[in-house]
Amino acid sequence: MSTTTEKTVYNPEELARENVKRLTPYVPARDKFKNFNHSPIYLDANENPFANGINRYPDPHQEKLKQTIAVRKQVTTKQLFVGNGSNEVLDLIIRTFCEPRIDSIITLPPTYGMFGVLAEINDVENRKVPLGKDFQPDTKKILKACDENTKIIFLCSPNNPTGNSIDESIVVELLNNFNGLVLIDEAYIDFSTKESFVNQLHKYPNLIVVQTLSKAYAAAAIRLGICYASEKIIRLISKIGLPYNTGLLSQKWAFEILRSHNQIKEQVKVLNREKKSLFKYLNKIAFVKTAYPSDANFILVHVDNSKKRYAELLEQGIVVRVPKVPKSLLNVMRITIGTPEENIKLKKALLNIENENSYE
Numbered sequence: 001m002s003t004t005t006e007k008t009v010y011n012p013e014e015l016a017r018e019n020v021k022r023l024t025p026y027v028p029a030r031d032k033f034k035n036f037n038h039s040p041i042y043l044d045a046n047e048n049p050f051a052n053g054i055n056r057y058p059d060p061h062q063e064k065l066k067q068t069i070a071v072r073k074q075v076t077t078k079q080l081f082v083g084n085g086s087n088e089v090l091d092l093i094i095r096t097f098c099e100p101r102i103d104s105i106i107t108l109p110p111t112y113g114m115f116g117v118l119a120e121i122n123d124v125e126n127r128k129v130p131l132g133k134d135f136q137p138d139t140k141k142i143l144k145a146c147d148e149n150t151k152i153i154f155l156c157s158p159n160n161p162t163g164n165s166i167d168e169s170i171v172v173e174l175l176n177n178f179n180g181l182v183l184i185d186e187a188y189i190d191f192s193t194k195e196s197f198v199n200q201l202h203k204y205p206n207l208i209v210v211q212t213l214s215k216a217y218a219a220a221a222i223r224l225g226i227c228y229a230s231e232k233i234i235r236l237i238s239k240i241g242l243p244y245n246t247g248l249l250s251q252k253w254a255f256e257i258l259r260s261h262n263q264i265k266e267q268v269k270v271l272n273r274e275k276k277s278l279f280k281y282l283n284k285i286a287f288v289k290t291a292y293p294s295d296a297n298f299i300l301v302h303v304d305n306s307k308k309r310y311a312e313l314l315e316q317g318i319v320v321r322v323p324k325v326p327k328s329l330l331n332v333m334r335i336t337i338g339t340p341e342e343n344i345k346l347k348k349a350l351l352n353i354e355n356e357n358s359y360e
């Protein structure tokens with residue numbers, strides 16, 4: 001493995017599975033007459049012809065939605081793939097590049113649990129290289145864990161459940177030194193002070209960025225995930241994506257929600273302010289050992305006994321999450337930032353627990 005910062009020239013297209021390279025994709029009926037000027041009589045897709053707003057198949061390429069995203073993110077529509085939530089996108093990326101039982105991926109626990117689950121579903125080896133100091137990736141250990149069959153390094157920044165962003169220099173080092181794909185899951189990027197790697201797509205042919213409308217964009221219900229990568233990578237992923245994977249209603253909602261960008265920005269401001277206040281509060285609570293700084297819309301909290309504290313919060317009607325973490329990080333809880341009103345209730349509940357305990 002080269003340790004220089006000079007990029008080895010290779011073609012990420014080569015990394016795809018042979019069956020994917022060979023595949024001739026299905027051509028949806030509505031592909032043929034997309035730019036027909038007059039309203040034709042559609043007798044090509046066996047739909048019910050009586051109009052009700054949803055009787056026709058949606059645009060299989062989500063052109064209108066992609067154009068909106070492309071303008072906003074300053075990429076081309078050919079650098080975009082839109083999926084049924086980012087989970088579908090992540091699954092497709094593994095299936096495009098990883099040969100079951102032969103290839104491997106790298107994940108950095110504690111991180112988003114779906115990475116490992118998707119590897120298992122696809123019978124692809126998941127090589128775990130735990131995050132190091134301050135929850136930053138250990139590049140030396142990661143590169144050492146890779147071999148010629150390691151296709152993708154999964155990064156999550158800001159990371160779920162730890163909340164921190166990965167240092168830009170570390171991401172760049174991996175992009176420059178790994179002869180495979182570096183995927184960054186940016187589900188929480190809109191809460192972060194750091195810049196998205198989408199802006200660096202032109203520099204790195206092996207970079208894939210995944211985002212979602214499920215978090216900051218307040219649209220978890222419509223299931224809309226976005227993949228940004230080079231045209232070549234997007235073309236490969238699109239080959240195996242199922243036709244019409246995003247419904248008409250999701251496409252419409254996504255289009256609308258992206259237009260309400262300014263309102264989302266305001267909400268993110270409020271949530272980040274709430275996060276700051278909750279962070280301070282948590283660090284004053286006796287049973288909290290550490291509240292970790294967060295670039296996302298949640299805080300990872302190290303407590304004395306996570307099971308007990310989880311139950312006590314639940315008793316007061318508050319549901320938090322005890323994430324699956326390595327043994328070295330036992331007794332943590334992940335608390336999502338709610339509305340200002342919800343946070344007042346959360347703080348009261350924390351205080352109640354603390355007061356109850358002082359009489360024990």
Ligand SMILES: *Cc1c(COP(=O)(O)O)cnc(C)c1O
Nearest residue numbers: 085086087112160187212214225
């Ligand atoms: C919540 C979350 C997602 C969202 O997945 P969707 O399928 O888009 O809802 C993706 N990645 C991470 C790291 C998350 O925490």
